[in-house]
Amino acid sequence: MFRALTLFVVMAMVVAISGMSPSAGGDDKPKDKAAARNFEVTYKGNKIDQANIAVVVGDTVRWVNEDNGQHSVTFDTAGAPWTEKIVEGGAFTERAKFTTAGEFKYHCKFHQTTMTGTVTVK
Numbered sequence: 001m002f003r004a005l006t007l008f009v010v011m012a013m014v015v016a017i018s019g020m021s022p023s024a025g026g027d028d029k030p031k032d033k034a035a036a037r038n039f040e041v042t043y044k045g046n047k048i049d050q051a052n053i054a055v056v057v058g059d060t061v062r063w064v065n066e067d068n069g070q071h072s073v074t075f076d077t078a079g080a081p082w083t084e085k086i087v088e089g090g091a092f093t094e095r096a097k098f099t100t101a102g103e104f105k106y107h108c109k110f111h112q113t114t115m116t117g118t119v120t121v122k
Contacts, residue, residue, distance in 0.1 A: 034056075036058040036059050036060065036097075037055070037056075037059045037060075038059070038060050038061075038062065039053055039055060039059060039060070039061045039062065040061070040062045040063075040064060041053060041061060041062070041063045041064070041117065042063075042064045042066055043063065043064065043065045043066060043067055043071045043108070043115070044066040044067060045067065046067065046069075046111055046114060046115065047114070047115065048108075048115050048116075048117050051115075051116065051117030051118070052117055052118045052120070053117070053118075053119055053120070054120045054121075054122065055098055055119060055120070055121055055122070056121065056122050057098060057099060057100065057101055057121055057122070058097070058098070058099070059097070059098055059121075060095050060096065060097045060098075061095070061096050061098065061119055062093060062094070062095045062096075063085075063093070063094045063095075063096075064093050065087050065088075065089055065090065065093075066090070067089045067090070068089040068090055069089045069110070070086060070087065070088060070089060070110055071086075071087060071089070071108045071110060071111070071115070072084055072085060072086045072087070072107075072108050072109045072110060073085045073094060073096075073106055073108070074106060074107055074108065074109045075104055075105070075106045076105040076106060076107065077102065077103065077104045077105050077106075079100055079102055079104070080096075080104045080106070081096035081097065081098065082096070084109065086109070098119065098121040100121065101121050101122055102120075102121055103118055103119075103120050103121075104118065104119045104120075104121065105117070105118050106118070106119065
């Protein structure tokens with residue numbers, strides 16, 4: 001009886017100790033950074049859906065023109081992915097990957113007073 005009790009105690013201690021070690025199912029490697037995300041900004045009815053958007057470095061923003069007329073994505077801020085992209089209606093899809101933090105203001109050069117926005121990159 002004493003021998004069985006001793007064996008039980010020793011096994012319980014081994015299980016308890018192995019459960020506390022980092023290699024016992026725990027992940028001691030550093031976690032990867034969050035995966036880059038994709039966002040969409042839509043031009044429709046001479047308005048911008050989700051004109052002001054917040055992203056993090058590495059994220060991609062896609063602009064889609066669902067109108068029949070021309071629109072542009074014209075950045076007013078230095079360091080933006082491009083200065084200006086002009087697109088025909090119904091066919092425009094443009095992507096920009098933001099690699100630096102900052103506040104990037106943009107507008108449609110054909111509708112400067114009504115179609116403006118900001119991409120804030122953290």
